[in-house]
Amino acid sequence: MRRFLVVGHGANTDGDFRLDDLPGTGGRMDIIAMSVSSALFLSHELRKEVEVWLVLMGGAPHTLKIIGSEARYLFPDERNIAGMIRTNLLRHREGKRETPGIYVSDMDFREAVESASEDSEIFYLKEGGKDIRSANISGNSTFVLGDNKDLTPEEEEMVEKIGARKIGLGKKSLHTYQAIVVANYELDRREESGTGAP
Amino acid sequence: MRRFLVVGHGANTDGDFRLDDLPGTGGRMDIIAMSVSSALFLSHELRKEVEVWLVLMGGAPHTLKIIGSEARYLFPDERNIAGMIRTNLLRHREGKRETPGIYVSDMDFREAVESASEDSEIFYLKEGGKDIRSANISGNSTFVLGDNKDLTPEEEEMVEKIGARKIGLGKKSLHTYQAIVVANYELDRREESGTGAP
Numbered sequence: 513m514r515r516f517l518v519v520g521h522g523a524n525t526d527g528d529f530r531l532d533d534l535p536g537t538g539g540r541m542d543i544i545a546m547s548v549s550s551a552l553f554l555s556h557e558l559r560k561e562v563e564v565w566l567v568l569m570g571g572a573p574h575t576l577k578i579i580g581s582e583a584r585y586l587f588p589d590e591r592n593i594a595g596m597i598r599t600n601l602l603r604h605r606e607g608k609r610e611t612p613g614i615y616v617s618d619m620d621f622r623e624a625v626e627s628a629s630e631d632s633e634i635f636y637l638k639e640g641g642k643d644i645r646s647a648n649i650s651g652n653s654t655f656v657l658g659d660n661k662d663l664t665p666e667e668e669e670m671v672e673k674i675g676a677r678k679i680g681l682g683k684k685s686l687h688t689y690q691a692i693v694v695a696n697y698e699l700d701r702r703e704e705s706g707t708g709a710p
Numbered sequence: 711m712r713r714f715l716v717v718g719h720g721a722n723t724d725g726d727f728r729l730d731d732l733p734g735t736g737g738r739m740d741i742i743a744m745s746v747s748s749a750l751f752l753s754h755e756l757r758k759e760v761e762v763w764l765v766l767m768g769g770a771p772h773t774l775k776i777i778g779s780e781a782r783y784l785f786p787d788e789r790n791i792a793g794m795i796r797t798n799l800l801r802h803r804e805g806k807r808e809t810p811g812i813y814v815s816d817m818d819f820r821e822a823v824e825s826a827s828e829d830s831e832i833f834y835l836k837e838g839g840k841d842i843r844s845a846n847i848s849g850n851s852t853f854v855l856g857d858n859k860d861l862t863p864e865e866e867e868m869v870e871k872i873g874a875r876k877i878g879l880g881k882k883s884l885h886t887y888q889a890i891v892v893a894n895y896e897l898d899r900r901e902e903s904g905t906g907a908p
Contacts, residue, residue, distance in 0.1 A: 542788065
């Protein structure tokens with residue numbers, strides 16, 4: 513199992529944002545949506561071994577989990593994914609059941625990272641970390657990423673406390689969604705060459 | 711110079727599409743927009759050595775060129791990029807000047823590929839092509855990609871005729887924007903390790 517935990521520092525958490533203004537009223541929900549697309553989608557199918565946990569913090573913290581093996585009716589474009597997030601935040605607020613494969617809770621960052629560490633090793637994707645090409649990554653893994661802002665010092669302390677290892681992806685500074693594409697790609701290549709999993 | 715030439719087989723060419731329906735009225739303009747973001751954007755800057763040529767074919771063919779070293783006022787999210795494309799298609803139709811770093815012409819696919827081959831080597835990014843990690847790529851390069859559809863047999867014949875080499879990116883079938891992220895990443899890594907350019 514491969515998991516991406518993306519922190520939306522300013523991301524809307526109650527679903528009252530406009531789909532035609534994801535960067536503004538959504539609190540950079542464009543970044544969050546593209547991260548979901550990058551994590552879950554291949555050209556003609558969903559990645560069934562991937563989970564995405566979105567820790568949204570632009571209001572009372574909410575964590576929205578998307579489980580690749582269970583999700584249905586998803587499309588890879590920014591607006592559709594943002595619409596799915598909005599729908600599920602609203603349903604959660606109204607006490608209704610989420611759509612298939614989506615789970616919304618009130619977990620904050622600390623709770624989400626601690627929960628992820630119970631069934632996976634935690635990696636913090638960060639410039640200057642150990643090169644992914646030489647890092648030892650196998651079994652269940654959770655990759656933690658910030659949005660357009662790095663993790664705060666407090667958040668960094670939390671991931672360090674649970675023993676997260678820092679992993680880097682070359683020297684260029686990538687967008688969050690691009691870093692997820694590259695991480696998926698590097699892990700796919702490892703799998704294909706039989707040198708690591710999954 | 712690194713160039714991505716993306717074919718939008720059904721992409722709107724006269725600017726009369728709706729920004730809240732890029733997949734439908736835009737003719738998968740969502741794919742085109744995300745391809746531009748993936749090709750041109752790093753986290754905090756534009757890639758100045760990159761050009762994107764969009765060959766839009768959902769009407770009378772138009773080619774929209776975006777020159778990384780000249781472009782201004784671009785944002786990395788799907789909707790903003792699609793808005794920029796729409797604005798420039800409309801300006802072209804009205805005989806007005808394009809926005810900085812953008813050039814619209816009536817080139818079709820054959821003309822665009824032939825023009826690109828005048829100052830660069832052409833690579834066709836295609837599943838099953840020679841692994842990018844072992845391919846010889848140096849100097850000025852143009853990477854040709856389809857949108858959600860592969861190149862047609864006629865288009866494939868055109869790129870073969872000018873001597874394009876097929877390059878593959880592992881065994882998974884990626885979205886066009888993801889393939890561009892990976893190509894940029896592989897070329898960046900080469901550059902960083904001093905084993906290739908640019």
